[in-house]
Amino acid sequence: MDLFEALATGDGYEREAARVRLTAGGRTAVRPLLDELLNVNSPVKPWELERLLLKWIPEHAYDEVLTALAATRDEESRRRLSRVFSSFGTVDRYIEALSHPAASVRQSAAYGIQSACSVDFGREPNPDVDYAVLIDTLIPLLTDPDPEVAQRVMWVLTMLGPGALEPLRRVREQGPGRLRAPALSVLAALGGEEALSAADRAAVDRLIRIKLLDDRPRSLDVCFTSWIAVPGGDQRGIAELLGLYEARPATFELGLEVGAHDSHDGAEYGRVYVTPEVDGWTLVLGPWCSPTDEERAEEVLRVVTELSSRYGRAHAYYFGEQGGGSGWLIAENGTVVRRCRGTWSDKDAAYGLGDPLPEERAAFEESGEEEWADFAPYLAPELAAALAVSPFDLGPDTAVRGAGFVALTPYAREHGRPSSGAYAI
Incomplete structure (x- = not known):
């Protein structure tokens, strides 16, 4: 042989x-x-x-x-x-x-x-x-x-x-x-x-401020994306209500990099990126914002309801594009209108609040009852685009007012500052 x-x-x-x-x-x-x-x-x-x-x-x-x-x-x-x-x-x-x-x-x-x-x-x-x-x-x-x-x-x-x-x-x-x-x-x-x-550190801060002069929106797709959407551009008021602190200017690119870092290898709840006003809405991006995360759901329910009391409406969404499912929370004038989670988990029903939205019903009719369980996990971006602004749809043609920033959340006060790394600006 x-x-x-x-x-x-x-x-x-x-x-x-x-x-x-x-x-x-x-x-x-x-x-x-x-x-x-x-x-x-x-x-x-x-x-x-x-x-x-x-x-x-x-x-x-x-x-x-x-x-x-x-x-x-x-x-x-x-x-x-x-x-x-x-x-x-x-x-x-x-x-x-x-x-x-x-x-x-x-x-x-x-x-x-x-x-x-x-x-x-x-x-x-x-x-x-x-x-x-x-x-x-x-x-x-x-x-x-x-x-x-x-x-x-x-x-x-x-x-x-x-x-x-x-x-x-x-x-x-x-x-x-x-x-x-x-x-x-x-x-x-x-x-x-x-x-x-x-x-x-001072040189990096100067570079960010220079970049902000001609900063243009871009898609904020970080694979596992969680965000809160509030109408208008009152960043300071939103940050105050959410308890954000140590805000520092950030470009869209930096916000994307921070969001990607904080959404992978375990959710980082200690930091968020707050966009400028984009097409009439302000977005707060980071795992801390997820309306259907087991650790964060009830706190997000509270703050989104409070935001809606002040601003008339407020939403929160989650979308995991690699089969991670969807979640959405809609509040108006201090009242929860709807919360839903679609992740193929037997725990999804526990997150359900309120009646299905008209957009949900239309999607249900389009997909059919048998396919709904596989359709709902991909629905969050579509709902966000219809009801507010989707971070996935931001681009050079998006209307912008102001500048974004990265800030720490109340979670960081209790659990320590998040780790940081080398990010594109």
């Missing part, structure tokens, strides 16, 4: 014997194993070949894999070789490879460093690595001529812990100039606004 065929289809004894024979040649065994790994029609599972290279003959395989990775041109081969190369765990050699002329090698070396050295999610630092040397080697690659390498290095630096803060601050203060902008982004991603110097 052919050794690769035995490795793919043999019994336990035959596979083990094939592994021994395939790797017995040491360095001379690497090339046949790589050829088989790159053969998309091979009967052997790629992970089996990767294991032989990484666990059985790593001391012979590293240089051969690096050479093959540098020479390959097709994407599938590059992907397979990169997966092997970044799994050796040899940080010292990865540091050497960061200066390799092939971008594919530099990118894979950076990913190998990420895998071996990241302290994210509570992982302990690698005791065999001098993180100061590693960080000093990575920082110049923030302006690597290959954008994928530069992006990977940026991600890696955010995962190496607080030891990266001071070297990045030195770059901000002393240069070189080409590294100052990416260093600022990494600082923000690594430690949030608190990681920036007072001068940098």
Whole structure:
């Protein structure tokens, strides 16, 4: 039986014997194993070949894999070789490879460093690595001529812990100039606004104010979107009633970035983006606004009712475009008109208040009773567009008055300030 065929289809004894024979040649065994790994029609599972290279003959395989990775041109081969190369765990050699002329090698070396050295999610630092040397080697690659390498290095630096803060601050203060902008982004991603110097925070505030001069609306689609809609443009009054504080000017782009950050990886209730007046309405965007979130529903019911007492009407909506369902809450003159949740959950009925809206009834008739359960989870944007303003429909032609801002919510007073990161402005 052919050794690769035995490795793919043999019994336990035959596979083990094939592994021994395939790797017995040491360095001379690497090339046949790589050829088989790159053969998309091979009967052997790629992970089996990767294991032989990484666990059985790593001391012979590293240089051969690096050479093959540098020479390959097709994407599938590059992907397979990169997966092997970044799994050796040899940080010292990865540091050497960061200066390799092939971008594919530099990118894979950076990913190998990420895998071996990241302290994210509570992982302990690698005791065999001098993180100061590693960080000093990575920082110049923030302006690597290959954008994928530069992006990977940026991600890696955010995962190496607080030891990266001071070297990045030195770059901000002393240069070189080409590294100052990416260093600022990494600082923000690594430690949030608190990681920036007072001068940098002031510079960011100035940039936001400059951008606001010609800021134009854009769709505020953040996958899991929750918002409150209030007629008119009384931002100050809305913020006061909602208990918002520490308001800071924000462009539509910044509001979108904050909303996206706060809506993923667990809902962040401590912050919202308040739009300027858009087509006659003010929108408050953030998970804190969800009318049908199990933790927030009753509080949102209260504040939307109070808003409607002051402004005549107020709405709240939720929409999860990746199958997350819909929710809507309509209040007028201090009275709840309707609350509904459509998420395919047996808990949906518990959120029902009031009679279906005329728009709901029309949608029900259009979809039919049998299809309603699958139609309702996608209804929130349509209702918002019909009854108020949908954040998904904002664009250059939207009528705007004033400027938006980001603010903290009462939740942040009790549970701490939300984490922040590097956001587009």
